[in-house]
Amino acid sequence: MLVQVLSSSYLGIEPFLVEVEVDVTNGLPIFNIVGLGDATISESRDRIRSGIKNMGYLLEPRRIVVNLTPANIKKRGSHFDLPIAIGIMIGMRFISDYRGILKDYLLMGELSLTGEIRRADGIISGVLLAKSKGFKGVIIPEENLEEASIIKNIDIIPVKNLRDVVKFIEEGTIRSKRVINPINEIKNNLDMLDVKAQILGKRALEIVAAGGHNIIMVGAPGSGKSMLAKRIPTILPSMSEDEIIETTKIYSIAGELNERIPIVINRPFRDPHHTSTTTSIIGGGRTPKPGEISLANNGVLFLDEFTEFDRVVIESLREPLEEKRISITRSLGKMEFPAKLIFVAACNPCSCGNKFNEELCTCTPYDLRRYTKKLSGPIIDRIDLYVQINRLDDREILDKEVGDSSKIIKERVIKAREIQKSRFSSDKLNRDMNNNDIETFCFLNDECENTIRTSIRSLNLSMRTYHKILKVARTIADLDNAPNIEKKHLLEALSFRKN
CATH class of the missing domain: 1.10.8 (Helicase, Ruva Protein; domain 3)
Structure with a gap:
């Protein structure tokens, strides 16, 4: 018996429809999965066998061949467990799709050995695909419900195990959905009031937040560069619904979502260590995944100790900083990841960090030349603002006067962005x-x-x-x-x- 079940996969962050064809016939007992699946899909055979058996169904020895169409595109992910399992159960006549559910719904979910359906990556991409293709809805793990629920006007069927899927296919019975809490931003306890003085630095960051520009802060150790950078999210406007969906989609594909963070509500702030590799920053790998520069999409990418990053990492930032996207070409094809972010770099002015105080600086002219060469002209050319952060003197340290709070600065930033929105009749910023x-x-x-x-x-x-x-x-x-x-x-x- 030949059964077709619909699911999805993705190239980069772009989803595409996958038809899971399951052919169950008499003959030599085998279980083959073809159609360019990765190792996770190949290993699903044992999970599916055990999951169906432990749900109380008797698996007779049959010839089972599963084909993932289109067969010429590489597919990855554990979410194919559910559509393959349902295809086999229908092929063995354990259940019957007389209501025609399979042609109207996409199925996604990882299967445990007990038949429970677990969280899977990339679910929101499948939901978006189902909506764009005009399908009635999706059947997904209950653990992915909050993630998927940000997409409106499509049926979302949360299931906990194979029995829930069977009930929905045969009877239309739906497990009662958990109450989704309203989307609220997680309160950030940081504030610009925490940073003493540094009027020039705060002004520069206000301009950065208002226009979405890139910035590099150069100053002595302990002058407040990192404190300033970590408070940029507190002066940025809240994310729009489209930005929340786009960012959550990237995090879902990257496997960054969990029960604690089912949806990305706050603007991302990514601050990788200076020992990070090019692949971890830019993205890529054998099967390309988003890197830090894409995980910071609609947010901030902060590279502290910028000059200590590998030169290849620094130079690889040229194109994404200019184009606001990163293109990665592999044998699988060309994939694009978004990189619409505010780039913030911080570094010392020299090896000892005291270049701005000649009495304390121990660097020779050769040391200075070698240190400044770490940042090439093309990289500096792609950064909009260069600001010098000086160490505070005794008067500034002891001064009780404080500047504007993050709330006040944020109000000015929002007004400036509203002007840009009116000017461009879109969400385009001045940087674009x-x-x-x-x-x-x-x-x-x-x-x-x-x-x-x-x-x-x-x-x-x-x-x-x-x-x-x-x-x-x-x-x-x-x-x-x-x-x-x-x-x-x-x-x-x-x-x-x-x-």
């Missing part, structure tokens, strides 16, 4: 402006033109750097609620360039 946008929205009067002309000559600015200065100036003008870029906005943007 193309050449036509710059020509249209970054008008310079004669005074500003003379200023930027002098800067191009004196600082030897590239075309990319020129555009970045205009984008930052446009963001500063938005924070000032100014319709056009003025000289003070342009000068402030220029002050954040590395001389």
Whole structure:
């Protein structure tokens, strides 16, 4: 008996439909799975046998052949256990799909040896695929219910074991769904008030948050670079529903979701150690998975001790920082992962960290040249703001006066982003402006033109750097609620360039 059950898989983060064909016939007892499945799928044979048997069904020796279509695309994941098991049970006539459920629903879920259905990765991608293809719904593990429930207008059938699936297929009985708590952000106890002084650093981060720009902070050890960076999420607007779905989808595929974090509500803040490999940062592997740069999508990627990262890692950031996506080509094909993030780097100015205080610096001119060479021109060229973070003096340390709180700064950032949303009629930020946008929205009067002309000559600015200065100036003008870029906005943007 030939049975077809629908499921899904994904290339990169893009899902595609998979038809699970199960042929159960008399003959030499075998159980083969074909169709370019990975090792996890091959190992599913023993899980499926035990799971069906321990649910109380007698598995007679039959010839079982499972084909995953399309057969020319590599498939991976334990979520094929459920559709294969249901196909076998129907093929052996343990159950009957007389209600035609299998043609209207996608099935996904990992099977345990007891017949329980466990959490699987990439479920939300399958739900999105089912909705886009016009299917009635999906049958998924109960543990993935909260993750899948953020997708509206599609039936989501949570199941705990094979018996639940049988009841739904034959009787339409649905397990009572758990109550989903309303989506609320997890409160962040950090605040910009925790950082003393550092007025320039806080101003730079406000501009970064408002326009989505990249920044590098250079300063002595203990000057507050990491404290500032870790508080960037507290001044960013809350994620939209589309951003929550997109980010949760990436985390689901990467296997980063669990019972404690079923949905990504807060903007991601990723801060990998400087010993991280290129693959862990950029993504990839034999079967490409998202790296830190994609896990930080719609959030912040913070690389502390930036100059201590491997040079290959640093240089590999060039394309994703510019294109806001990362393309990985393997024998399986070309896969793209998003990288719409705010990039924040922090490093010392020299090996000893005291370059800004000549009395304490022990580095020789050769040491300084070797240290600064770790950051190439092309990388610096892709960073919008360069800010020097100085160590606090005794007056600043003992000063009781505090600046604006994260809440106040966040309100200004939200207003600036609302201006951008109105300008572009979309969620595009100033960092995403193309050449036509710059020509249209970054008008310079004669005074500003003379200023930027002098800067191009004196600082030897590239075309990319020129555009970045205009984008930052446009963001500063938005924070000032100014319709056009003025000289003070342009000068402030220029002050954040590395001389």
